[in-house]
Amino acid sequence: MADSFKTGNPIWVYYTDIDTGANLRVPQLLRGFVGTPFNIVELKFPNYRFIKADGQLNGSFDMQPHSVHLYYRRNSWGEVQNVAMYLKLSTPTQLFDDVDGMPVDTPLPGGIFVKTFQRIATQKGEFWYEVNADRWLKYDSNTMKDFKELPSDDSLAPKPGTQLAILPLNHLKAVVDYVQGKKLDVYDQPYGQSIGKVIDGERLDIIGKLNDNNGVVWYQAKDLGFINGSYVNLIQ
Structure with a gap:
C-alpha cells in the first residue's frame, strides 16, 4: 500500500x-x-x-x-510567580475561591501565619496569594506582613507540628493529585522545611494525619514527610 x-x-x-x-x-x-x-x-x-x-x-x-x-x-493576570513564603495576618482575613473570585469559608483569624504557594500580580496592581488549593487572599500591607521564613522568636512563630497531635493512620493508600508533570514539596513538619518532592500521580503510603489551626489538612507519608492534604487523594 x-x-x-x-x-x-x-x-x-x-x-x-x-x-x-x-x-x-x-x-x-x-x-x-x-x-x-x-x-x-x-x-x-x-x-x-x-x-x-x-x-x-x-x-x-x-x-x-x-x-x-x-x-x-x-487577561486580568500580569506576573505569576511560584513562591514559598509566609504571611502573618493581624486581623481576620477573608478567603476567595479564585483571584477576584467569590468569598468562601470562614475568615482566617488574626494573629496566625499562613504559607503561600503562588502569587499573582493583576493588571490592576493587586497582589493575590494562594494559601491552599482554590483558596486565595488579597494582600493588604496594612493587615499583613510577609516573611521568607517563620520567625525564630517563640512569641511570633507557630509550631503546628508540635502543638497539634498527629492522628496515626494504618498505611492508607493514596496518590498525589497536583498538576500534570509537576512536583510538589514534602516537608519535615507542617509549614516546616522542604525535604523533598513528589510528582503528580505518585503513590503514597499514609501513616498520619493532622488538622492545623488554619483548617488545612496535612498527611504524613511513610519515608517522605508531610504533604498538604489538598493535593492528596486517598484510595478507597
Whole structure:
C-alpha cells in the first residue's frame, strides 16, 4: 500500500491555562493520511490571551507521535510567580475561591501565619496569594506582613507540628493529585522545611494525619514527610 493511503499517527492538541493547567477546551485529536498537511491555529478564548505554543503547528502527518500545547493566561493576570513564603495576618482575613473570585469559608483569624504557594500580580496592581488549593487572599500591607521564613522568636512563630497531635493512620493508600508533570514539596513538619518532592500521580503510603489551626489538612507519608492534604487523594 502506498504511503499516501496510510493513516499517520494522530496529533493531540491541547489548549491550556498556563498557570492552573486547566484545559480551556476538550483536547482535540487530528487525523490524516501520511504526507497530508496539517495546520493548528491559535484559538481565541474569552478573558484569555495567548502566551506560547509548544510543538509543531504546521507540517505533515507521519508515523511519529506528536502533541501540541497552546498556552493561555487570563487577561486580568500580569506576573505569576511560584513562591514559598509566609504571611502573618493581624486581623481576620477573608478567603476567595479564585483571584477576584467569590468569598468562601470562614475568615482566617488574626494573629496566625499562613504559607503561600503562588502569587499573582493583576493588571490592576493587586497582589493575590494562594494559601491552599482554590483558596486565595488579597494582600493588604496594612493587615499583613510577609516573611521568607517563620520567625525564630517563640512569641511570633507557630509550631503546628508540635502543638497539634498527629492522628496515626494504618498505611492508607493514596496518590498525589497536583498538576500534570509537576512536583510538589514534602516537608519535615507542617509549614516546616522542604525535604523533598513528589510528582503528580505518585503513590503514597499514609501513616498520619493532622488538622492545623488554619483548617488545612496535612498527611504524613511513610519515608517522605508531610504533604498538604489538598493535593492528596486517598484510595478507597
